[in-house]
Amino acid sequence: MLYFLVTDIDECTSKSTIHKHNCSDPSTCRNKVGGFYCKCRSGYRLDTTKMSCKRKDFGWATILLGTTIGFLSILLAVSCVRQKMKHRNNSQLRQKFFVQNGGGLLVQRLSGGETSNSNIKIFTEEGMKTATNGYDQSRILGQGGQGTVYKxxxxxxxxxxxxxxxxxxxxxxxxxxxxxxxxxxxNHRNVVKLLGCCLETEVPLLIYEFINSGTLFDHLHGSFSSLSLTWEHRLRIAVEIAGTLAYLHSSASIPIIHRDVKTANILLDENLTAKVADFGASRLIPMDKEQLTTMVQGTLGYLDPEYYNTGLLNEKSDVYSFGVVLMELLSGQKALCFERPQYSKHLVSYFASAIKENRVYEVIDEKVMTEDNKMEIKEVARIAVECTRLMGEERPKMKEVAAELEGLRVTKDKHHWSDQYPEETEHLVGVEIISAQGGSSTTDYDSIKNVATLHIEAGR
Structure with missing residues (x-):
């Protein structure tokens, strides 16, 4: 067997003309087994006709691609810078609105232990946008003088x-x-609960508990009027409103005058429980003052004429407004109605003339009056007229009004209970007589009135 030893010749270094490379630039020559090749550096290509390296020609596609990549890179960098600047500007704007809307003072007041309700939360602008789906039109619950309410x-x-x-x-x-x-x-169960606020927007937002059954105005005159309120409902609602106003005037940490009591500002929940709302016009009364001089504010039909004429605000202004609400509950008619005769367009005048002429039952809502409740209705009508006397000093205090209404309701419930359980009632009457003989009992009405007063002062 024959073996042949093959020896590779390095053309790049060979001096033989037979085996010499033909690269124009010797430095580009690269040896390989059985031959060689010319290697150009990056950015150059081999011209095989001359075996020399030439600079590569970049086509239009390559130029366009490079330009596009460069432009997009610049655009991305600019966008990032703008986004950062926008975020910074938005943060500064939110901070500006927060301060402008009294956020600093509000946080100080809420965290200073001066409030009875310290659970009020500060919400963010982003959170409010998400909650309302970008303030979508379908989320609007109502619009009015106070602004727009969203769900x-x-x-x-x-x-x-x-x-x-x-x-x-x-x-x-x-x-x-x-x-x-x-x-x-x-902090009262018959006052709509404020959950928090958002002050980072150009105009502030207030966040409340959601009351789903409309306003007392809606039930008496508006979209819920077909679902008529019974007399029991109306009397209970009157007691709840009166008790709430009495609490604001007498038992809150700082006395508060609502200043815009009306049926449109009384919300009703699913159980028809009254929730007094809209305290935007309210005023805190310093403990050493009984009244304030303010710019007159309120709603026509409910506005206290003495306050309107003098600008002196005190708790009797709320008493007057409540009297109008009481008249609405009794009559089912609006506080102002231009369809009534000239002398009685205002419900107060309409009611007062009916009382004076002893025809009060003519102005009572026929849906609620029965033979059994005529005397109660007449008594409530009397209270309503007393609340709307022209001179504030002649009106009762809200605490007294609440006690009288509570007394009527307790008496009504007691009579209703005695009709259902006559034997038990007879037994209780016997006990009361024995107690009276022992000198430890007061009259029935005084007892009820005292209990009602204590009930109100405790804030329920």
Missing amino acids: GILPDNSIVAIKKARLGDNSQVEQFINEVLVLSQI
């Missing part, structure tokens, strides 16, 4: 009412902040 859904799926002031109305902003400060003083 909101928080991350925990709880439903809230979000009130937004009208843009460009500085007085509304002041009222919103005032409402937060006033409601932070109140």
